[in-house]
Amino acid sequence: MSVLDAIDSRTVSADMPGDQDWWRGAVIYQIYPRSFQDSNGDGIGDLKGVTSRLDYIAGLGVDAIWLSPFFTSPMADFGYDVSDYEDVDPMFGTLADFDEMLREAHTRGLRVIIDLVISHTSDQHAWFRQSRSSRDNQKADWYVWAEPNPDGTPPNNWLSIFGGPAWEWDSVRCQYYLHNFLASQPDLNFHNPDVQDAVLEAARFWLDRGVDGFRLDTVNFYFHDRHLRDNPPLPAGATLTGVETSNPYAFQLHLHDKTQPENLGFLERLRELLDAYPGATSVGEIGADRAVIKTTAAYTEAGKRIHMAYSFDLLSTARSAAYIRDTIEGMENGIGSGWPSWALSNHDVVRVATRWGEGLQQDRFAPLSLALVTSLRGTPCIYQGEELGLTEADVPFDKLQDPYGIRFWPRFKGRDGCRTPMPWTGDDARAGFTTGDPWLPVAPEHRERPVSTQAGDPASVLARTGAFLKWRKDQPALKTxxxxxxxxxxxxxxxxxxxxxxxxxxxxxxxxxxxxxxxxxxxxxxxxxxxxxxxxxxxxxxxxxxxxxxxxxx
CATH class of the missing domain: 2.60.40.1180 (Golgi alpha-mannosidase II)
Structure with a gap:
């Protein structure tokens, strides 16, 4: 794309209706690109597929879209393991395809937020390849390296969310490196200012192209304790929201491997960059945090750090009215000048139609839950398929793709059940998602609730959702x-x-x-x-x- 094209894209974004605080109370529609729409028949959704469905998204009455990662990646964690922050993975298309999608979205009045995954990279990233090559190269300290204990064991007791120790032995450097997720997702060392500069430049690359902001993956994981102190056990009777209870990660109080005070300074640097692009925003994911309200308040302090943040409190299995009220009031009482974001479903958890609505009539529960989350104070995110009342798909073990689910099967089946393809039509097993073999099977029950059927039924979940969101646009009190x-x-x-x-x-x-x-x-x-x-x-x-x-x- 030429410099002129980049300027044109940025101008369209800057001239869209609304002020720099457009994000307050805006409705964000999350797209998981692998499963949204395939344009070339390879069974995997792509950017051209997203572009082809923008009229549908705009017709829902949402204000913005959030795209899960589409960067170059070996796809060990389906794009959350980035090997190049400044390019599109060929399975999703090209930079030109992204630029076209961005322009078309802006033309329809849709802002575009993209995932920024910077707590870790892929082990295939050029930065990590150089870092692991020796102990004295220019990027030797770009990742978290540590000596083994005298008996060869890892330097401390930190655990990976995806199972096992959070340390992987490297036979070249003869040291361990930290990975909070897969062993192929080494953690960046944010204590190194050069690392901070590098990831901020990656953010600038996309801001220059015209994106309207970032969803910040695991925003509280950027820094680790410099002294690598052991985590204590979780106190008796306590639970860790957002982590499967069969996972030993849930047995620790994570005092030292995340949510470190140094993160505040980096978030201020990030905010300074965002403020240089009028209207650019940020929403952080605060994962498995021991003091989520305090962390959200600090991270979203007005004008200082990120714009808003969400946690897993309403993405849990708890669903009573009392629990919801306690969660919202707790956040309101503790967030100070900050701003929350709320979601009932996303690409990481069992769909709310199953998690909260199992046994209930979905044609009534789904519109109600969408109306609830978009009526709370904060910025709501809705996940593709929520507007159809989709339930969690049951993906058999031999079809699973998610390494998290494969590791903890059968008690925890992973995240594939909420990531199956979007059902556009109900006339065949591919549901209009692809002409090829879909990367995950389309759930038979989803083919009974496709867009093509619901679009023509004013009583459908889709029609009711669209009507409500359009009505909500004229209710300022519901937004801010x-x-x-x-x-x-x-x-x-x-x-x-x-x-x-x-x-x-x-x-x-x-x-x-x-x-x-x-x-x-x-x-x-x-x-x-x-x-x-x-x-x-x-x-x-x-x-x-x-x-x-x-x-x-x-």
């Missing part, structure tokens, strides 16, 4: 207003969103059975949110099972 919960019966959630004298009441019934909610001293006027039939009679709300109500108060 404050939030305040009211007491209500079990399995219901009632809260107020308040902005500049406008107050919107939001009420959700998470149970199958009808609920009656008393609101002393309050008589809301219905806003007639599309797809929901809850009714107000004076100070009383009547909600059917899996239903919601939105009304203006005052």
């Amino acid at each position: 207003g404050a939030i305040r919960f009211l007491d209500s019966p079990a399995e219901t959630l009632v809260f107020l969103r308040e902005l500049e004298g406008e107050t919107v009441l939001c009420a959700f019934n998470l149970a199958d059975e009808a609920a009656t909610i008393r609101l002393p001293g309050m008589t809301p006027l219905s806003l007639e949110a599309p797809g929901f039939t809850g009714q107000s009679a004076g100070e009383t709300l009547h909600l059917n099972g899996l239903d919601a109500y939105f009304g203006r108060v005052g």
Whole structure:
């Protein structure tokens, strides 16, 4: 792409409607490119496939898309093991394909956020190849190297999320290197300023091309304890959110292998870079953190570090109304000037339609859960297929691709079940995703809920989702207003969103059975949110099972 093309792409982004705070309360649609749309018949989704579906995405009423990694990679962890930060892997296309997708997205009013995976690289990255070649080369200290203990064992007790020790022996340097994930994903040494400079230059490369920001993978994993101190055991009765309980990683209190204070300084450097590109934003993933509210508050302090962050609190199996309220109120009480992001599904967890909605009627549960997550204070992310009410696919062991699932089978089946191809049509086993053999099988039950069928049915999850998100665009209080919960019966959630004298009441019934909610001293006027039939009679709300109500108060 020429310099002129790059400027044109950046200009389209900068001139899009909205100010530099467009991200506050925006709805972000996550795309897992491998599984979204294949354009060339090789069974793997690609960037041209994304471009071909932009009208569909824009039609949902979302504000931005988040693309999971498409960088050059050996694909040991499906793109989260980057071997070149400044190029597109051939399976996804070319830089020209990315530039076209970006321009077409901007033309439709869609911002584009891309994954930035910088806590680690692939072991095939040129940086690591040089680093491991000797102990005295120019990049010798770009990764976390350590001497063995006198008996040859790893330097400490740190564990990998993907199983086993977080240390791998290298027979060239005769040292161990740190990997918080796969052994083929060595951790970068952020204590080295040259490493920080290098990853910031990689970010600048994409900002210059016109991207609107980054989703920061494992943003709290960048730094490690310089002294390599052992982690203590997790206190009795405590749990680690976001980690499978059969994984020994969940047995430690991770004091020293992540969430180090030095990270704050780097995030300020990153924010300085982002601020040089008006409208550019960032959303961080805070993974398996021992003090997630405190960390989120520090990382998202207004104007200083990243713009927003999400954790795994609403991506867990806990689903009660009381748990949801406690989670949101806890974050509100502790986040200070920061800004949260919320999601109920993504590429790492069991789909919410199964995790929270199993046994419930999906045509009612799915629109309700989407309305809930997009009504909370913060920036919501919805994951491809949520708008169709897709459940978790059951991928047999012989079809599994995810190394995480293969390692911990059968108690934990990994992440493939939420990554199966998007069902565009229901007429064959490939569901309109590809003309070839899909990299993961399309779930038969997903072929019963394709886009082609739901698009023509005003009562479908897809139609109700689109109608609600378009309605939400005209409700400023739902995007940036404050939030305040009211007491209500079990399995219901009632809260107020308040902005500049406008107050919107939001009420959700998470149970199958009808609920009656008393609101002393309050008589809301219905806003007639599309797809929901809850009714107000004076100070009383009547909600059917899996239903919601939105009304203006005052």
